[in-house]
Amino acid sequence: MPGNRNRSGKAPKDGQTHGEDSNTDINLVDESSPIIQAFKQYQNELDTKHDKHERLVKLSRDVTLESKRVIFLLQRIAGGTDENKNNVLKEADTKLQAIQDDHFRKIALELDGEDPYQFLKAYTAGMQEYIEAVTFFQYHKDQSLTNHLTIQRQLQFTQNCPTDETSNSTLPNVENPKLPKLDIQDQPVKPLDSASCESSYHDSQISAIKTIEVLVTPLDYILGVADLTGEIMRLAINSVKTGNANFLFQLCDFMREIHNAFISFGNIHREIRRKLNVLQQSLKKVETACYTLQIRGSEIPKHMLADVLSGKTMDGPVYRDFDQDEPQDQ
């Protein structure tokens, strides 16, 4: 009897139903039993959490997709005219704005009143891709690296607090009725938030402003920067077509700077180590490109030069290996 149970999920129940007759009371799920009552509450809590996680994963996926599009757009700058570049930058700027205002605002709303670290895994992929896009955009604009704080500031949003006594849970409904989380979530606001709400409320007397944000962890930031070098490498190889040697050398310097910094971090984080490997390969590739351009630049016609550098004709196998290892993001 008890031994024949198969391994399917329902097995224990079957086993119980033909259990010993004197113990029939175990078989019936007693609705009023304190254990069952407690578990009903646990079920509710777990479902709420899983739903939130799932929504964040979806939002993160959208962020990844949109950020990738921005990066592709920016890659098209190479070889274009100044006018073309400005147009592309403008378009990219609009798109990045849209990601912030649309997707990240929703993420921030989901995370409002939560410990952001609890849900970090749900949106970290999107965040890294977004950081890559933003830093790439900034680099095109003025050859600088956007710092962590700037990105964090862009992901802070203000929001009106309800002026009456109603609790915070009703508030996002007004802001964004589409969000389902609000139906379930009626936890009290973090004391800190309500305090800040309160104070600004007294200041304005009409409506209070609350800041919500999507946390950008330093680790996500640095991993996003590591991804950026992959894009810089592609940009460098493409830019050879225009024969702009200065730009190539400049890109190479930039990569070297990032590379040196990564080396100095040491073997702290597995992800960092993995990215460093890819980064080293990209750097090698760009350095070889610089070398080739330097030594052969005057000998080979420009249109062939690009082919040489991207490894289509010369030293094929070596370069092709690198091509395959290119940090094509998953």
Added chain:
Amino acid sequence: MSQISTTSDIFTDFRQFLNADQELREDIRVKVRDLEQTARDILTILQAVHQPEGIKECSAICEKAKSKFDIIRTQLTALIAVIPQGQYYRFHDHWRFLLQRLVFLVAFIEYLETETLVTRESISEVLAIHVVRDDGFHIDLEDFLMGLLQMSSELSRLAINAVTAEDFSRPMRIAKFVGELDSGFRLLNLKNDSLRKRFDALKYDVKKIEEVVYDLTIRGLKPKTEVKETKE
């Protein structure tokens, strides 16, 4: 407004962040290790209930185990003190197993004393921590459930040892209790994660206890039969 920092500044900042992070983690690790040692001591004390003579003096053993929780509370306070506000989940992995173990210990003691399922409220009382996240250091629901699953494995062991110690009524009560626990867990919609995997093992505990009940029943060792015999 936004200061344009140079690339090297950015990386220096990050390196500082890494160093600080590492120090903090080291600090947490040391404190968690102390707690784990105390938890092991408590577990060792509780193991006595599996001895034939220990099963009869449950309450004495529980009292002895409970006295150790003073140390746990002190050590937990020390741990909580080093965690930055609102970053519980950043370091969650460091104390996840520890808290599961503590839930198991408290739940096991509570069962031995009152034969009821421990609530999160009483756990937070024993450990002097909070119930919900908003109040501060708390027990994650999934960790709490993990602790309960650990307890059911321990109870299936106890059912067997109770028989050896000639305590034939206890397995019946354990069977009822764990059966109810199992129905409770089946109410949950678990994701395909570690909790789900651990829950999958619960059915083997249930099965083992049922086998004990079966063995007792067919041999006429069930307490009900005993009572009848004495009446006759």
